[in-house]
Amino acid sequence: MPLTVSQMIAKHHPIRLVSSTHAEHDSHCGVCGGTIATGSACDDMVLTKSFTNQNDLADLASPYRCVGCASIMADNRFQMQLSSVVITPKAIYPFAKKIDRGFFLINPPEPPFAMVVGVSKQQHVVWRSPLNLNSRRFQIQLGDDRVAIRHSHLMEAVSAAKSIQACDISAAITAITGRKTKIKENTSPFTFSDMKSARSRQNEWAWWALLLRKEGKHDAEFKALDELTSDEAWALDFCLADDIKKPEPISL
Ligand SMILES: [Zn+2]
Numbered sequence: 001m002p003l004t005v006s007q008m009i010a011k012h013h014p015i016r017l018v019s020s021t022h023a024e025h026d027s028h029c030g031v032c033g034g035t036i037a038t039g040s041a042c043d044d045m046v047l048t049k050s051f052t053n054q055n056d057l058a059d060l061a062s063p064y065r066c067v068g069c070a071s072i073m074a075d076n077r078f079q080m081q082l083s084s085v086v087i088t089p090k091a092i093y094p095f096a097k098k099i100d101r102g103f104f105l106i107n108p109p110e111p112p113f114a115m116v117v118g119v120s121k122q123q124h125v126v127w128r129s130p131l132n133l134n135s136r137r138f139q140i141q142l143g144d145d146r147v148a149i150r151h152s153h154l155m156e157a158v159s160a161a162k163s164i165q166a167c168d169i170s171a172a173i174t175a176i177t178g179r180k181t182k183i184k185e186n187t188s189p190f191t192f193s194d195m196k197s198a199r200s201r202q203n204e205w206a207w208w209a210l211l212l213r214k215e216g217k218h219d220a221e222f223k224a225l226d227e228l229t230s231d232e233a234w235a236l237d238f239c240l241a242d243d244i245k246k247p248e249p250i251s252l
Contacts, residue, residue: 004034005087005114006068006127012089014252018070019043029066031073032127033058036066043070056128069127078126082250083118085126091249098197100247101238106158107246108135108151119143119198140235147200147231154232158239160221161189167218173208176215183208188237189225200234 002008006029010017019041027036030045042064054060065073072078084096088109094100095115104115114129117140129141140147169183189209192202205213213222228236 001112002034002068003112003131004029004032004066004068004127005116005129005131006032006072007034007066008068008089008112008114008131009087009092009126010066010068010071013092015071015075017041017067018074019067020070021064023064027064028059028062029064029069030059030062031057031065031069034066034068036064041067043067053124053128056124072127073124079118079122079124083116083123083125085116085250087114087116087126087129088112092252093249094247097247098238098241099244101235102241102244103246105149105154105235105239106244108132108138111135113138115140117142117198142200143198145200147234148229149232149235150229153227154235154239156224157228157232157236160218160224161236161240164189164212164218164221169208169212172217173211176211181208186240186242188233188240189222190233190236192234192237197234197237200231203230203233 002011009015020043023036023038023040023042026038028034029036036042045062045065086093086095086104086109089112095104095117111133112131114131116125116129118125120143123143125141125143130139130146132138136151138149140149165186170181173181173183189206190203191206194202212218
């Protein structure tokens with residue numbers, strides 16, 4: 001079984017494969033670290049002048065890069081329209097919209113799988129992504145960062161947030177403040193300072209959540225929400241999206 005995202009894509013998906021040589025000895029990919037056996041197709045470890053992700057390479061001294069990394073680096077789609085995706089051996093799914101993220105965070109695929117989010121233009125994210133071998137605790141490549149999710153904690157937080165929502169927050173806040181207040185439905189109890197959800201470590205309690213806590217309301221639910229890491233609080237927002245359903249795979 002391939003143990004890197006690049007090698008999984010090259011093995012299972014119809015992309016144009018790039019290779020220029022065959023390995024003279026057992027080696028590993030200088031980019032993703034995946035194994036390269038003697039005699040197998042691979043590419044010389046040559047990077048373009050504009051390449052700036054040297055610190056993300058598995059081994060700059062390796063003479064080879066694998067067919068997967070050579071192909072993904074040559075295929076600009078993986079830095080553009082295919083930079084926010086969920087990758088499994090069977091399919092590649094969109095992971096850019098809130099509802100798509102919500103679906104896969106609630107229903108992570110059978111391992112192995114990768115979850116990748118490109119947050120700026122022309123960003124190398126796919127070959128840098130970890131391959132998840134466990135759906136109870138998995139990671140997402142979020143631009144230059146890695147987000148770690150404990151699925152059971154996230155699901156408990158989804159239930160807690162929905163249970164708070166079910167109690168008509170607008171009415172509760174209006175009663176506390178004495179001013180008519182409307183809180184948007186299915187809104188996260190955390191706020192984020194960046195609109196595009198490009199960073200995970202920006203969450204703070206929403207003002208209405210602080211007010212409810214101060215009044216001692218929904219203690220049990222807030223205890224479940226206190227268990228979240230900031231990465232999981234970031235992920236919760238997607239899980240609260242309306243009309244979550246499984247997206248169609250992307251045809252390459
Ligand atoms: Zn590789």
